Amino acid sequence: MKLDYLQALKRIDDARGAWVLHGQEPLLEQNLIDAFRQSWQKQDIERQRYDISSVSDWKNVFNALNSLSLFSTQLAVEVHGNIKPDASSLKLLKSYLQQDSNNLLLVVMPKQDASSLKSSFFQTVEANGVCVALTANYPRDRQQILAVEAQKLGIQLANDAWQWLEQHHEHNLLAAKNSLMRVRDTFPDLEQIQIEHLYACLQDQSRYTTYDLSDALLAGNLAQSIKIFQYLTASGEPMSLILWSISKEMRLLMQLFEQPQNALQLGIWKNKVSTYQQAVRRLSPQTFLSWPALLLNIDAAIKGVSQDNPEQLVQQAIASLCGRPLFAV
Template identity: 25%
Template sequence: MQLRPEQLESHLEKALAPIYLLSGDEPLQLMEAADAVRAAARVQGVEDREVFNVDKGFDWEQLSAAAESLSLFARRRLLELRMPTGKPGAHGSKVLQAYARRPAEDTVLLIETGRLDASDRKTAWCKALESAGVLVQVWPLDLAGTQGWMQRRMRRHGLQPTADALRLLSERVEGNLLAATQEIDKLVLLSGPGPVDADAVLSAVADSARFGVFDLVDAALAGETARAVRVLQGLRDEGIEAVLVLWALAREIRSLHRMAEQVEANKPVQQILSGVRPQRRQPIVRQALRRHGEMGLGRLLASCARVDRAIKGRHPGNPWDELLDLTLNLAGTRVVPDHSPLTGTP
């Protein structure tokens, strides 16, 4: 059975499953999901706990032996298997499948692992564990997901944020749920339960947003110029290499150019967009295709080459100013030749 992170709490109020497989690369959600399983286990009389850390030399027979042995000190047990890579190997896969076929009596197996991609989900060990227990996958949240997560979190603390306050807070801590938790705790301490407006957020919250290069790409595709510039500035401030930012933008522009060629060949747009993944990105890709024709995207590719030369010192321009031009053009904003450069130094 698969559950979303927000469904886990209500599930745990009922009977415990014999196996929980928690996967993902968003640390706070993963940590809190594991904590919730442990807390529910304690409530239901699970007192004995044994932890296994899977590294290169891990002996999988330890798990098999623990499953077959009886606890000397408690009637029910919690076995925790921490597997950062999500790759148990051939022997580990066999052990996990065998456990899934016959879960240990009066025992809960909690497995924490890194992000499982589509191929991992199709492996025999993963399917066996999901069939015998519960799979919870956690993902980094986009801006909309961050707003929903924060609204639920704030309400649990008795805070009643206005729409403007919630939007502002989410933007300022986007991509960093650990910082978001700290800021919510700060708001509770400063103002106590009750209404929270944008002014309260502005006075209490530090700008803790952490961005990735794909946040920049999606903002530019959606034509969100102000946000795209803010993300680009954040990437520079955090020390992200200019070449990595260029790689992400150029990769997307090349993909758009290929799609535009298909549009020019009268291939149905919906058929072209069907290959865009994840599916939720299709609307912003459609926007970008409407904004830039094949020729326009060709010019953007030429701009990518200019940025590349600037990064390599073969063009006199500042690489980050060139990236700003490229980002603005991709977002559909005409670049004025004497635009202000990004602030700060790389």
Template identity: 30%
Template structure:
């Protein structure tokens, strides 16, 4: 079944009701929080053991079957997360999921799949529809306009703050509607104003001016503009201020996906303006993307995206290179003005 994102918490009130939940969308923060909601519900039902599998170049479905079948006398049910990095699962993968849902293992485990926005062709495939019949699919849509502002007001309230109307509009403009950047700003505002209460435009503007030098947003812009020295300096400051590495990964991965989509449309013959409209890039930021997209081929962008995925593995201790060292390598490549031929 297909379930709207805002109904997920209510659906899970008395625990997960399906053997499989598929969360898809291009808003990493909302996808992450939807997965968090499922995890919390699973824990309330006594599902404590959790395994995470990444569908990357090293993945094989034998790993999946090994995990779903590997239950002990002390573990009655297990939460298994399968993370996709594309909006499409190959026919083999869908076939494996159909087989899994028809097996006894589907009753012994709770499977959660997270992925970018699913391609239209994927949704129309018969095997995907078979999977959907026995599972819950939660598509996450980008928040825009009034919906974005309402979400930010609610998020601020949960942190003990009330943003004035002008402050919300300014936050949306400042972050160009980037939900992750806005949410991070609210979290840091809570630390800057621990007393909470109402925050107006003047307070928000003053804080953002002081903070913007070493923000994730500034890091991304420096990479797009090929300002390598500045990007590396900002990354070092983020590391020194004990920013969480996963937030940096999300920000860089999001920009790489945007660049890959943009490069793909340009290679297909679409004009730059039309491609930006298709990818939903704000007009004010198009000059940044114009400079960046012409420095890379699609293959090069895909290779950088794969490198960013390696950082995620390093964060979980599954890569021998420390995550911040890998992030430094990613930023060095993304912010290079002269990119070697693929």
């Protein structure tokens, strides 16, 4: 079964079997993942996460799906990566799907090309589970998605204001959501936002987004990266989305270090391959080894599980990605 983003949001509480999320829209990915995690917590479903760095990692995934802890009746296994199961793991997937299990396999992947979407893996999931394309290719789709975000914030936009917002951000959903938050904070008492309100609020902003942060990180520009990070936090960017962008780049660089010939298969755009390759050459293997623990610490700090300052930890991650000591800023 194929679902779009909005359809998927409505079915999260009943999700079972296998779901694959694939695309290049960070707002849609993060919203769905957050919704899944909230649903699992509400239903007391145990969650396990796996990052796929090699084909052999899939065996650990299916071993987990076939075994529950003593304190759980349902399990959600969240998988991140861009390596599809091989033939033997595909058999395990088919066996799992035939069990009519209450467990859920949620696979999160970057944008896939046409040939990948025709692979046995995607065909199996599409026939027996759910595939969700994290895309918003048309203005109507983007407006519907942003209308949901506006509703969460308790604001409404006039029809022509939607058109202005989309043109202003050149189809960047994440930046548009940030602007909705900014408008809400600037005009908290207005029932409907007009173009003049958007223009007054947004015309002078620097328009930095997490995409700009990613570009600065890959370029190794520490000063610019810290500047963008400080702007994002000051403008209300959720720390979880900033972490998502940082962890995405870290995962891609670690995977490219291990598989230097597979840049395109890892989901790196062709015009970005040389940028990622230069970043890998700039970094040491020891740096890559330190990242998983650092990301876990940041996640714990953001959730309030630890006493660490999440902003300080994120700045450490930014410095590490740039391959430079933090005090050099």
